[in-house]
Amino acid sequence: xxxxxxxxxxxxxxxxxxxxxxxxxxxxxxxxxxxxxxxxxxxxxxxxxxxxxxxxxxxxxxxxxxxxxxxxxxxxxxxxxxxxxxxxxxxxxxxxxxxxxxxxxxxxxxxxxxxxxxxxxxxxxxxxxxxxxxxxxxxxxxxxxxxxxxxx
Amino acid sequence: xxxxxxxxxxxxxxxxxxxxxxxxxxxxxxxxxxxxxxxxxxxxxxxxxxxxxxxxxxxxxxxxxxxxxxxxxxxxxxxxxxxxxxxxxxxxxxxxxxxxxxxxxxxxxxxxxxxxxxxxxxxxxxxxxxxxxxxxxxxxxxxxxxxxxxxxxxxxxxxxxxxxxxxxxxxxxxxxxxxxxxxxxxxxxxxxxxxxxxxxxxxxxxxxxxxxxxxxxxxxxxxxxxxxxxxxxxxxxxxxxxxxxxxxxxxxxxxxxxxxxxxxxxxxxxxxxxxxxxxxxxxxxxxxxxxxxxxxxxxxxxxxxxxxxxxxxxxxxxxxxxxxxxxxxxxxxxxxxxxxxxx
Numbered sequence: 001x002x003x004x005x006x007x008x009x010x011x012x013x014x015x016x017x018x019x020x021x022x023x024x025x026x027x028x029x030x031x032x033x034x035x036x037x038x039x040x041x042x043x044x045x046x047x048x049x050x051x052x053x054x055x056x057x058x059x060x061x062x063x064x065x066x067x068x069x070x071x072x073x074x075x076x077x078x079x080x081x082x083x084x085x086x087x088x089x090x091x092x093x094x095x096x097x098x099x100x101x102x103x104x105x106x107x108x109x110x111x112x113x114x115x116x117x118x119x120x121x122x123x124x125x126x127x128x129x130x131x132x133x134x135x136x137x138x139x140x141x142x143x144x145x146x147x148x149x150x151x152x
Numbered sequence: 153x154x155x156x157x158x159x160x161x162x163x164x165x166x167x168x169x170x171x172x173x174x175x176x177x178x179x180x181x182x183x184x185x186x187x188x189x190x191x192x193x194x195x196x197x198x199x200x201x202x203x204x205x206x207x208x209x210x211x212x213x214x215x216x217x218x219x220x221x222x223x224x225x226x227x228x229x230x231x232x233x234x235x236x237x238x239x240x241x242x243x244x245x246x247x248x249x250x251x252x253x254x255x256x257x258x259x260x261x262x263x264x265x266x267x268x269x270x271x272x273x274x275x276x277x278x279x280x281x282x283x284x285x286x287x288x289x290x291x292x293x294x295x296x297x298x299x300x301x302x303x304x305x306x307x308x309x310x311x312x313x314x315x316x317x318x319x320x321x322x323x324x325x326x327x328x329x330x331x332x333x334x335x336x337x338x339x340x341x342x343x344x345x346x347x348x349x350x351x352x353x354x355x356x357x358x359x360x361x362x363x364x365x366x367x368x369x370x371x372x373x374x375x376x377x378x379x380x381x382x383x384x385x386x387x388x389x390x391x392x393x394x395x396x397x398x399x400x401x402x403x404x405x406x407x408x409x410x411x412x413x414x415x416x417x418x419x420x421x422x423x424x425x426x427x428x429x430x431x432x433x434x435x436x437x438x439x440x441x442x443x444x445x446x447x448x449x450x451x452x453x454x455x456x457x458x459x460x461x462x463x464x465x466x467x468x469x470x471x472x473x474x475x476x477x478x479x480x481x482x483x484x485x486x487x488x489x490x491x492x493x494x495x
Contacts (some may be wrong), residue, residue: 023416039353075374148345
């Protein structure tokens with residue numbers, strides 16, 4: 001998605017470097033496929049808001065079909081795409097949006113402003129030392145999904 | 153406007169000059185709530201023995217907040233468990249101290265009766281003790297662990313006493329936003345087996361050879377697994393004391409602040425080229441110490457001195473080294489030479 005100004009990462013070391021070297025900024029990683037329609041919708045939202053958020057957020061796309069990325073899919077337990085994961089200073093940030101999974105945002109955003117609000121909330125929480133923040137969006141704008149967990 | 157003067161609040165453990173208004177402040181109310189909560193739990197522990205007196209008397213002690221004294225029941229001092237504590241909590245002195253505490257600290261009057269035993273309760277207890285129908289400690293399952301003043305017993309009582317509003321037991325499933333992964337992640341090693349929702353596409357990750365855990369179980373993250381070795385530099389500027397550094401770290405509340413500082417220092421070190429050793433004609437970037445003038449003037453002066461020195465060393469022969477002759481000796485020699493001439 002170079003057209004939107006966002007880089008697509010397919011190697012583990014690129015993702016590692018991105019996470020480790022983004023300092024004092026929120027890092028937004030979208031895990032998905034460029035050909036999936038919902039991913040494309042989300043990518044457009046991310047691309048359009050990347051400039052407004054450039055002062056305190058960096059955005060990148062990660063291709064879930066790459067071999068080296070599978071370790072991340074396992075670590076974050078990603079089964080639905082698009083899945084957006086947030087980081088701050090190499091720490092994984094969680095968000096409680098009323099969904100079964102607080103570790104990532106699943107689905108697209110309703111509007112550009114929603115995404116900006118979410119990133120702003122995460123940034124504010126991270127600067128105050130919070131590892132988990134409350135989602136500022138109302139429940140009807142949060143995509144619904146169901147997950148079945150199994151204990152290992 | 154008279155001066156209120158400083159007075160010490162035993163609940164907040166600090167001096168204040170707010171006078172009687174201090175008891176209505178938020179800090180005092182919070183401190184009071186916690187202190188009374190703890191005291192209530194201890195008294196509930198003794199109240200358990202009031203309801204079920206034991207024949208075997210275990211040793212038990214607690215600090216009475218209102219009377220400011222230690223109430224102890226040593227093993228063997230009495231045949232009935234916690235008799236000293238029960239008598240103390242029913243005594244007139246304790247009751248009046250409780251009332252005095254309530255007046256001084258502005259606590260809720262409806263809760264006052266929880267902190268002493270009424271006459272009826274004492275009378276019933278004495279009747280039971282007098283009857284001799286005292287239970288053995290081993291047969292009473294509810295007072296398990298009451299022999300020791302331990303935290304497990306207090307927690308058991310807290311869970312039992314549902315009527316006390318200060319003890320709040322949260323259900324296990326609720327995840328508060330302040331809980332970090334390390335606190336609750338270690339127990340839940342789970343992964344998703346099925347997922348569905350709306351028009352979301354599913355992805356099934358290819359099975360890994362070894363499952364090291366995931367974000368739910370608190371496993372170490374993959375981006376920190378193969379870190380290159382780094383120096384001991386933690387990003388703080390050199391020359392500040394350890395105390396100041398600790399204070400700066402304490403005030404820095406950002407998530408991952410220590411990591412960010414360290415990584416910034418590392419990146420700066422890698423980016424900046426290594427500076428060479430200073431040459432012989434290196435000049436400091438401030439003006440000469442004892443002379444006025446800007447750096448340009450001092451540099452000109454330096455350059456001229458260097459030139460002169462260079463000329464002197466190349467042109468002139470080195471001066472002959474002569475022994476030191478003092479002034480008196482020198483004058484004497486001159487006079488001798490002069491005297492010799494006159495003669």
